[in-house]
Amino acid sequence: MSPALSPAALPTPENLALTELFVPAAALFVVLAIMLFYRAVAGPTTQDRLLAVNVLGTNTVVILALLSVGLDEPWFLDVALVYALLNFLMAIAISKFTVERGGVL
Amino acid sequence: MIDQLQFWAVLLCLAFGLFFTFVSTVGVLRLPDVYSRAHTASQTDTLGAGLSLAAVALALGWESTTIYTVLLLFFVFLTNPTAAHAIARSAAESGITPLTAEDELESETPDDGASAPGDTAVNAGEEGGDHA
Numbered sequence: 001m002s003p004a005l006s007p008a009a010l011p012t013p014e015n016l017a018l019t020e021l022f023v024p025a026a027a028l029f030v031v032l033a034i035m036l037f038y039r040a041v042a043g044p045t046t047q048d049r050l051l052a053v054n055v056l057g058t059n060t061v062v063i064l065a066l067l068s069v070g071l072d073e074p075w076f077l078d079v080a081l082v083y084a085l086l087n088f089l090m091a092i093a094i095s096k097f098t099v100e101r102g103g104v105l
Numbered sequence: 106m107i108d109q110l111q112f113w114a115v116l117l118c119l120a121f122g123l124f125f126t127f128v129s130t131v132g133v134l135r136l137p138d139v140y141s142r143a144h145t146a147s148q149t150d151t152l153g154a155g156l157s158l159a160a161v162a163l164a165l166g167w168e169s170t171t172i173y174t175v176l177l178l179f180f181v182f183l184t185n186p187t188a189a190h191a192i193a194r195s196a197a198e199s200g201i202t203p204l205t206a207e208d209e210l211e212s213e214t215p216d217d218g219a220s221a222p223g224d225t226a227v228n229a230g231e232e233g234g235d236h237a
Contacts, residue, residue, distance in 0.1 A: 047139050058185055
């Protein structure tokens with residue numbers, strides 16, 4: 001568990017297989033996100049659509065984090081962090097603006 | 106040996122994260138109410154996203170980008186139930202009544218129910234007064 005051991009162990013073929021594990025996982029997450037679009041389109045109330053878009057945003061954050069490992073692009077994590085912030089802000093703002101008196105939170 | 110341990114830990118975290126996100130997706134698609142959907146979105150989706158981000162952090166190892174991932178994990182753990190709570194509370198304040206066991210009984214035996222609350226939970230107003 002020493003910190004000097006793990007970067008030396010990075011270019012082994014086993015670890016390459018480890019990073020290649022992440023792109024199919026991201027593809028499966030994309031499939032789940034496409035399934036979530038049904039609730040975002042056909043939800044009966046505004047809050048249903050907002051909840052589906054919120055879960056979709058969390059899925060997008062996870063997909064960005066998985067692709068940052070799978071494609072070896074570390075700046076995807078910055079995009080994921082900003083996207084998580086904006087997703088939370090959007091959920092709070094819309095759920096506050098759908099109520100007239102604004103008593104949410 | 107530590108490579109094997111890291112590999113299996115990452116694989117386990119990814120598999121469980123995918124499983125819990127799948128459960129959350131099925132719950133959001135299939136559950137009958139806004140409140141039950143908020144329930145599954147706040148719990149299972151947080152667990153699935155947290156496990157997947159833990160898999161990312163374990164695969165990165167000791168690097169500076171791991172700090173980003175752990176920060177993202179804590180942020181998702183804090184904000185995802187908060188957002189679901191805010192959405193459920195705005196649904197409650199805009200007059201959506203929760204689907205109760207009486208509604209289930211009425212929808213199962215439709216011969217005595219004049220109102221049919223089976224498909225949608227939006228029956229606010231005059232018949233939802235006693236629930237509040």
